[in-house]
Amino acid sequence: MPVPPGTRLGDGTDAAGKHERESGPDHGTAHGTADHSPPGEYTDMEVKIGTTRIVLQQGDLAQQRADALVNAANSSLEPGGGVCGALHAAAGPALAEACATHRATHGQCAVGDAVATVAGDLQAQHVIHAVGPVWHDGQRGENILLERVWQRTLARAREIEARTIAFPAISTGVYGFPAEPAALIALNAIVRDIQTHAGSFDEVRIVLFDEDSLRVWTTALEEVQRTMTG
Numbered sequence: 522m523p524v525p526p527g528t529r530l531g532d533g534t535d536a537a538g539k540h541e542r543e544s545g546p547d548h549g550t551a552h553g554t555a556d557h558s559p560p561g562e563y564t565d566m567e568v569k570i571g572t573t574r575i576v577l578q579q580g581d582l583a584q585q586r587a588d589a590l591v592n593a594a595n596s597s598l599e600p601g602g603g604v605c606g607a608l609h610a611a612a613g614p615a616l617a618e619a620c621a622t623h624r625a626t627h628g629q630c631a632v633g634d635a636v637a638t639v640a641g642d643l644q645a646q647h648v649i650h651a652v653g654p655v656w657h658d659g660q661r662g663e664n665i666l667l668e669r670v671w672q673r674t675l676a677r678a679r680e681i682e683a684r685t686i687a688f689p690a691i692s693t694g695v696y697g698f699p700a701e702p703a704a705l706i707a708l709n710a711i712v713r714d715i716q717t718h719a720g721s722f723d724e725v726r727i728v729l730f731d732e733d734s735l736r737v738w739t740t741a742l743e744e745v746q747r748t749m750t751g
Contacts, residue, residue: 566739568746573715575708576726577742579735583611585728586644588683589637591674593691594650596629598636604689604730608648612641616648633669635677645687649677653692656699664706667692671710679721687726690734700734704741712745 566577582590582604592608595601598620600609609616619638623630630636635651651674654666670691678686691707692698711725729735 565735566742568742570712570715571719573720573722574724575711575715575742576724577735577738578726578728579730579732580728581607582687582689582728583607583643585687585726587685587687587724587726588645589647589649589678589681589686590640590643590645591635591686591688591691592648592650593689593694593696594630594652596632596652598624598630598650603694608643612643612648615639615641616643620650633666633673635670635674637677637681647681647683649674649681649686651688651691653696654698656692656697663698664702667698667703667706668710671707672714675711675714675718675722675725679718684723685726686722686724687728690727690729690738693734694730700737701741704738705744708738708741708745712749 565579568575590608593604595605600606600617600620616638619641623636623638627636630650630652632652632654635649637647637649640646640648651670653670654663656663674688674691675686688707690700690703693700693703707727715722715725727738729738
C-alpha cells in the first residue's frame with residue numbers, strides 16, 4: 522500500500538524510552554461521526570461489523586477497562602515514554618517484572634510482532650506489547666511492518682481469549698509514522714481480521730490522545746466504510 526504524504530500528529534502513544542445501529546455481517550454502520558457534530562468538533566465514533574464494535578475514543582489508555590490493553594512497546598519491552606510509561610506507571614511493578622521475565626526467557630520482541638503479559642494493577646487481564654516500526658522514509662517496509670503488528674496483536678488477543686481490546690495509535694508518536702496512512706493501515710487490518718475471524722471480539726477500541734488524532738482516525742474509518750459499502 523503506497524504511503525501518501527501525511528501530517529505527523531504525535532499521539533503520545535509510543536515507547537522508545539524513547540467509541541449504533543445494527544448492520545449486516547459484511548458492512549458497518551456508524552454513529553457519532555464528524556458529519557453529525559458541529560463544525561470543528563469530533564465526537565467518539567462507533568462502527569459495528571457483524572457482532573464486533575470498532576470504537577474510536579479520545580482518552581487515556583491507562584485508565585481504560587478491557588480484557589487486554591495494547592502497549593506501544595519497544596523491542597526490549599523496557600518501560601518508555603508516552604503510553605508505555607503511562608501503562609507501566611498505572612500497572613505497578615508487576616508489568617515491568619513480567620516484561621523482564623519474557624526478555625530473559627525469549628529475548629527481544631521483533632518489530633512487527635507482539636507478546637502478551639499480565640497487566641498488574643491495570644483494569645485489564647493482559648497487556649499485549651506491540652512493537653511497531655519507526656518511520657524512516659516509507660521505503661524500508663514500514664507499511665508492511667505496521668500492518669503486521671496490528672495482525673499479530675489481534676492474533677495474540679484471540680490466543681488469550683480477550684473479547685475486548687483497547688489500542689493506542691501504534692507508531693504514530695515518537696516513532697514518527699504519518700498519522701493518516703497509519704490509521705488507514707490499522708483500520709483495514711482490523712476490518713479484515715473481524716471479517717476473517719467473525720465473532721472473535723466484542724469490541725476493538727482505539728484510544729486516541731488528542732482531538733487531532735481523533736479527527737484523523739474518524740476520517741480514515743469513514744473512508745474504510747465507503748470502500749466496504751461501495
